[in-house]
Amino acid sequence: MNKNRLEAFSDGVLAIIITIMVLEIKVPHGTEWKALQPLLPVFLSYVLSFLYLGIYWNNHHHMLHSxxxxxxxxxxxxxxxxxxxxLIPFTTGWMGENSFAPAATALYGIVLLFCSIAYWTLEQTIIRKNGKDSLLAKAIGYDLKGKISPLLYLTGIALSFWSSLAANGVY
Amino acid sequence: MNKNRLEAFSDGVLAIIITIMVLEIKVPHGTEWKALQPLLPVFLSYVLSFLYLGIYWNNHHHMLHSxxxxxxxxxxxxxxxxxxxxLIPFTTGWMGENSFAPAATALYGIVLLFCSIAYWTLEQTIIRKNGKDSLLAKAIGYDLKGKISPLLYLTGIALSFWSSLAANGVY
Amino acid sequence: MNKNRLEAFSDGVLAIIITIMVLEIKVPHGTEWKALQPLLPVFLSYVLSFLYLGIYWNNHHHMLHSxxxxxxxxxxxxxxxxxxxxLIPFTTGWMGENSFAPAATALYGIVLLFCSIAYWTLEQTIIRKNGKDSLLAKAIGYDLKGKISPLLYLTGIALSFWSSLAANGVY
Amino acid sequence: MNKNRLEAFSDGVLAIIITIMVLEIKVPHGTEWKALQPLLPVFLSYVLSFLYLGIYWNNHHHMLHSxxxxxxxxxxxxxxxxxxxxLIPFTTGWMGENSFAPAATALYGIVLLFCSIAYWTLEQTIIRKNGKDSLLAKAIGYDLKGKISPLLYLTGIALSFWSSLAANGVY
Structure with a gap:
């Protein structure tokens, strides 16, 4: 079984996820600059989620490359x-439309947590499959060192953002 | 004629189908955890359809690989x-928004039935095309044994889910 | 310059066009079978457009293959x-939601006409580019014989459907 | 690291961006030709954005090819x-629904400006990476001459369109 279709399918899904979020930024009815003001939190949560999905796509790219x-x-x-x-576009939309309200921000953090768990599971599954061929396992092992850190870092960001935004959302 | 574009196009369509379902999960207006409660059946039917489409993508992948x-x-x-x-996103949305009402659940089952018939037709068409080359036919034949069972199993699940959910939907 | 990205991009756009049409089939509010009745013209125009886009994808596939x-x-x-x-999803939606009203059906036919003109233009452009190499031009020339007919046929269907549906739409 | 997935992912995202803009052309409620009249500015801004994204896809294609x-x-x-x-679909939608109002048209121009800056940054990043291998750098250097001009041209159009449309939008 080759990995080409796995990559193509993941690229397709990630490309759609990253783009449909922009559909949450509803076209405002006014024609003034002020009409854009209520869209600011929606826009900020879009930027945040775009960054996260970009990180995931990059890491996914590196992982499957090896x-x-x-x-x-x-x-x-x-x-x-x-x-x-x-699920990120949904939580992004909920968080954005409610100006980072606590429940919405917490849900956002929870989904990000499950994403990072799922990523780790995928990584372990790939290592198990390629384990017999020691050279490959080693290469992945070395790569892992460089990969676990951004993953931890990512989870760290998730939690810190979650709390800082939650703090923001309190008022 | 090669199969690369067939795979790429199918991947694209499946990626979009699997992702636009998430657009049915409308962003709620409330900011409390309670605001998510009416979304539970929508979420459950999303999970169910995601699983089905995942199974179809996996089987499609294996079939075209051989x-x-x-x-x-x-x-x-x-x-x-x-x-x-x-048609799955539409029936998923109808079923989810009506908390698994009988008619919606039945329609969901009917669409799944047609999907499995269409899958079987595709399988037969591929075998007919590759039939002359006996080695290939054999390989596909062997593969079929392993593939008919998940297909039957899938139809089985479809029907069982259909009835159990229909039962759920009665009240 | 190679044709791989041209194919990939066209596949992507076609896959999205063919799939977003399903978003026009809005989830009905009722839970009865009767709730589906007003969706019948929407569904029929979806089937029709799916067929057209399928034909275009198939022909596009054959053309770029050679x-x-x-x-x-x-x-x-x-x-x-x-x-x-x-533009097909838009005209499909307008036609479907108005039960094949004359103006909507005419617009549908007009867009299909422009599609077939654009397809013919693409074909001529490809032939001009590959013209110097006589073997290729020949191969495409032979292919053309088999391709002009479905194209004419397609335009024929477009016009006949257009008039028959227009007739339908009158009452 | 190879560039195939980068191309595939970019193609996916561009294909989605170019196609979801059509979702902004909302199906009108009337059945007469007149019902289409308010859609004219929406349609014109769709054509404009389609052209821009087409130019970007073409240039992106050429750049990654080398x-x-x-x-x-x-x-x-x-x-x-x-x-x-x-962000183009959003600004296109805002501009189209307000018949090219000044603020919306200005925002459209601003987003296009950032697009061209981002394109230029990408170009520089690719040159830096491939810089050591002088032959490649040269080839890209030559290509650049032909590429900087359309880029300037593009920015020029962006600004001219911006002002001409802004002028249009004043009344």
């Missing part, structure tokens, strides 16, 4: 990751 | 499958 | 075709 | 470009 073989488990672990990522 | 040649009939059988799959 | 070289003119002729095809 | 190596900076510079391009 992968040779995929199997059914990898396909499903990948779909699992895409499922959680696909 | 295919060498495609012709006009295969292209149309594939479009036929995509047509029925493209 | 193409070796592309240049800037081909890229733009292709974008021109995609532009007219991208 | 690129051999990509790195993390290129990936992010590309995402940065896609971010600004993804």
């Amino acid at each position: 992968t040779n073989r995929v199997n059914g488990y990898v396909l499903w672990a990948n779909l699992h990751l895409l499922f959680w990522l696909s | 295919t060498n040649r495609v012709n006009g009939y295969v292209l149309w059988a594939n479009l036929h499958l995509l047509f029925w799959l493209s | 193409t070796n070289r592309v240049n800037g003119y081909v890229l733009w002729a292709n974008l021109h075709l995609l532009f007219w095809l991208s | 690129t051999n190596r990509v790195n993390g900076y290129v990936l992010w510079a590309n995402l940065h470009l896609l971010f600004w391009l993804s």
Whole structure:
């Protein structure tokens, strides 16, 4: 089984997720600059989610680049990751339309947490599949060192943003 | 004629189908956790449809992986499958917004039934095209054994879910 | 310049056009089978447009399969075709929601006419680019015989459907 | 790191951006030709944005065609470009629904300006990465001459359109 279609499908889903978020920025009815003001939190949460999805796409790209073989488990672990990522536009929209209200911001953080868990699961599944071929495993192992840190960093950001935004949302 | 564009186009359509379903989960107006409660059936039907489309994508991936040649009939059988799959977001939305009402759940089951018929038709069309080359036919034949069972299983799930949810929907 | 990205981009746009039409089939508010009745013309126009876009994708696939070289003119002729095809969801929606009213049906026919003109332009542009290499031109020439007929046929269908539906729409 | 997925992802995002703009052309409620009249500015701004995105896709295609190596900076510079391009459907919708009102037209011009800056940044990032291999750098250098001019031209159009449309929007 080759990984080309896995990459193509993931690219398609990620491209759609990253783009449909822009549909949440509803066209305002006014024609003045002031009409854009209520859209500011929506826009900010769009930028934030665009960054997260960009990070995921980059990491996904690097991970699969150093992968040779995929199997059914990898396909499903990948779909699992895409499922959680696909919830980001919804939580982004809820958070944006409510100016970072606490519940919406918390939900946003929860979905990001599940995304990072799903990413880690996918990584482990790929390593298990490619484990027998020690050279590959090593290469992935080395890559992992560089990858675990942004992942932790990512989760860190998620939590910090979550709390800082939650703080923002309190008032 | 090669199968690359067939795969790419199918991936594109499936990626969009699987992602636009999330647009049915409308952003709620409230800012409390309670505001999410009416979205629960919508969310559950999203998860269900995501699983089905994931299964179809996986099976489609395996089937085309063991295919060498495609012709006009295969292209149309594939479009036929995509047509029925493209109706899933609509039935998912109808079922979700009505908390699994009987008619909506039945329609959901009917569309899934047509999907499995279309999948079976595509499989037969591919076998007919690749039939002359006995080695390929064999390989597909072997693969079929492993593929008919998940297909039956899938139809089984479709029907069982359909009845159990229909039962759920009665009250 | 190679044709791979041209194919990939066209596949992407066609996949999205064919799938966003399903968003026009709005989820009804009722939970009864009767709630689906007003959706019948919307559904029929969806089926019709799905067929047309399927035909275009198939022909596009065949045409580019027998193409070796592309240049800037081909890229733009292709974008021109995609532009007219991208208007199909809008005209489909207008026609479907008005039960095949005359103006809507006429507009549908007009857009289809421009699509077929754009397709013919693309074909001519590709032939001009590949013309120097006589073998290729010949191969495309032979292919053309088989391709002009479905194109005429398609235009024929477009016009006949247009008049028959217009007739339908009168009452 | 190869550039295939970068191309595929960019194609996906561009294909979606170019197609979701058509969703802004809302299906009118009337069945007469007159019902289409208020849609004229929406349609014109759709044509304009389609042209711009077509130009960007074409230039992006040419630029990556003459690129051999990509790195993390290129990936992010590309995402940065896609971010600004993804705002075009929103500004197109705002401008179209307000018949080219001044603020909306100005915002449209601003987003186009950021797009061209992002494009230029991407170009510089790619040159820096491929700089060591002088042959490549040269080839890109030559290409640049032909590419800077359309870019300037593009910015020129952006500004001229911006002012002419702004002029239009004044009354």
